[in-house]
Amino acid sequence: MRTSIATVSLSGSLTEKLTAASRAGFDGVEIFENDLLASPLTLEEIRARCADLGLTIDLYQPMRDIEAVPADEFARNLRRARHKFELMRRLGADTVLVCSSVHPLAVDDDALAAYHLRQLADLAQDFGIRVAYEALAWGRHVNTYTHAWRIIEAADHPALGTCLDSFHILSKGSDPKGIEDIPGEKIFFLQLADAPLLAMDVLQWSRHYRCFPGQGGFDVAGLVRHVLRTGYRGPLSLEVFNDVFRQADAGPTAVDARRSLLVLQETLGLITPPASCVPTGVAFAELVTPDAEPVSAVLGALGFARTARHRGKPVDLWQQGEARVLVNTAGAARRDGTGLAAIGLESPDPAGAARRAEALLAPVLPRRRALDDAPLDAVAAPDGTELFFCATDRPQLPNWRADFADVGHEARGAATVRGIDHLALTQPWHHYDEATLFHRSVLGLHAQESVDVADPYGLMRSRAVTNADGSVRVALGVGAAPTDDTVHAQHIALATDDVVAAARRFRRAGGRLLPIPANYYDDLAARYEFADGELETYRELGILYDRDAYGTFRHCYTTTVGHVFFELVQRDGYRGYGAPNAPVRLAAQHLAR
């Protein structure tokens, strides 16, 4: 189906919005009146710009407070409408959106509303224009789609139909099944928006918190299914009022928006992009650093051994159990200090995973490889993290590990780390919803609930995306103090079967663990019963503790190197990420700085 986006959904000038929509692959736009009023371009120039960009103008909006008002008011409305219809003719737009009235003088009189809309449609028809009447969720008397449709039926005019907007329908809890009672040709337009499930006034909710389908809590696909059954064949159009998108770069927002429609269309069986290919593990985490020494010291103290070196690049492979960490001193020019730059995802079908990622608009990264290196497909996540789709020691598939030559080092002592438990990636503040949708749709991971975490200097939000068996877990976090990279760093959480042994080993080898305040342990003692000496051990090492319905969680943190730190995690059935402990950890990290 054709896809469209309202200019109000994107940041910038009208020109910037149109360019972003076109680049992201939209077929058309809804032009929001304010964007037009504020543009220095003439109507003819806007029309030509859209044509050059391959965009149709699918809707002009909104007209407000038209119907069921006193007669003198309505006469003025018709005069205003004539003016707008002339404008639309010059613009080349043939559908106008009319919102249900919020006028203080509007009366609760369906017959009068129908009579007024019929007159408006009569006038519109002279200009070859169609009027799409939309029930605002906060409309004074008309605030449900069924009520709007009753009035349209009563008005009975070929140039009058309805505009359905998923936000207004789903925010009020209306049953979307009734949409099937409207003939498809009377649905003149379909606007789509999702929203997080919040208990608040619908107008505020709508104007500030809408998001793209798949990013909130509404069943937008279910609603569209009802619309498609009517025979509606107009565009799927996104109309998203959102405080974050208003400020973020229009380019990435438009791509995020288009991805949401691709995923929606896939859900509805309208398109079939390459199938989802869920990663089955973390092959490696790659750190870039200008100086390998500090991070190597931490890895060594954690019990990792530098086992191999890339044949052609200054990249070392550090390994312990199934945990592999690459330390790359070549890419550091791009970043300041040590950071987590890439993740290798063990994929059942690396090439297939890359094809899906590309089809869902993930930026494909050039393969930086030498002639005999294994071909590695990589894409960039919204936060810039490089995601490699790879295979480790699997016959028939290119083996990334073969690009590394063993250096013969082995770890001293038994392994205390088993593998990578999870990776925590800090998202730029304006990419949080986009990141969730990206990891869900491109990688096929499941998103858990978003949790709020109090940082002493602001609020953090965090949400985990995982595969079914938990062998891939990524915690996406967004911080309130985005400039504080020391605290809001990325981290690599390492799975251990004995966090006490792993922590002691780290300390004996000269590693420094994050100190946790005594008050925390006094509280733990009040909340849980521990075996003799257990709490003292946690207190001594800075080990944090949590429990959920499934088991217990013990974890501690190394101090931070550049923009990255490590966590040691002992997960005994526990499914979370120690969220109750996160405020204490964040405060301790601020203090340690």
Ligand SMILES: O=C(O)c1ccc(O)c(O)c1
């Ligand atoms: O918030 C508004 O006023 C508004 C305007 C036009 C729409 O299509 C809409 O859904 C909301």
Ligand SMILES: [Mg+2]
């Ligand atoms: Mg709308």
